[in-house]
Amino acid sequence: MKKQYFRFVVFLAVLGVVLLVVVDIGRKIYVNHLKSAPPQTQILDRIDSDLMPPTSSNPPSSQVDKLEEATDFNYPTFQSRFTLEFRSHPPVQKLRVQNLDSYQLFCLNEILKTRHIDFATDTKGRATTLIIYLPRTPIRQALLNDLSYYKIPYKLD
Incomplete structure (x- = not known):
């Protein structure tokens, strides 16, 4: 308490x-x-002076005359400089696994998802080809060892 x-x-x-x-x-x-x-008095004086007609004896000049007398203006601009740095990607090697049946394709899909390896599938008729994008890391060698162990034929591109 x-x-x-x-x-x-x-x-x-x-x-x-x-x-x-x-x-x-x-x-x-x-x-x-x-x-x-x-x-407040300064603001009122400025408004009064703007509203008062000119007291000069010269006739009012036209807009064209005012444009001819106009000088060049430097308009304010903001200059920005941007630098884009792209992440460097490690070199990637393609691995093609052809003629997979549905069970092999499912198992390889799950393995690749858990290891966060990019892949694509290409299905033509009944033949399915799995294209795996292997980075040059220890994961690459472990995957190649797994494919050899399960006797799944592959081809490196």
Whole structure:
């Protein structure tokens, strides 16, 4: 009972400290926002000056004249550079196991799935060919030994 009460008190203390930190950060952000905002009178003066008609005696120039006087602008752009690094794949060797019956195909499928070896099947008529993509690792030699042990004929490409 005392442990639970102690844990609850510690939890409340930590929660209170976190709440105080969040409130302090929020207050600082709010105060900085108020300092950076221009006074309301400056905004009203700027709006009034924009709405007032020009007092010059020159007639208003046309849009075409303004376009002729326009200078080149440098628009802001963001330049990004990306580098793509592809994983290097170990060299792969194809192993073809031809003329499999359904039981052999099922057993080899399960073995290849458990060892996470990529393979494909090609069925033409009643003949099924299993194409195994062997990486050059110890798994390769173990699979070749298994095929030899079970007397399953294979051909390396």
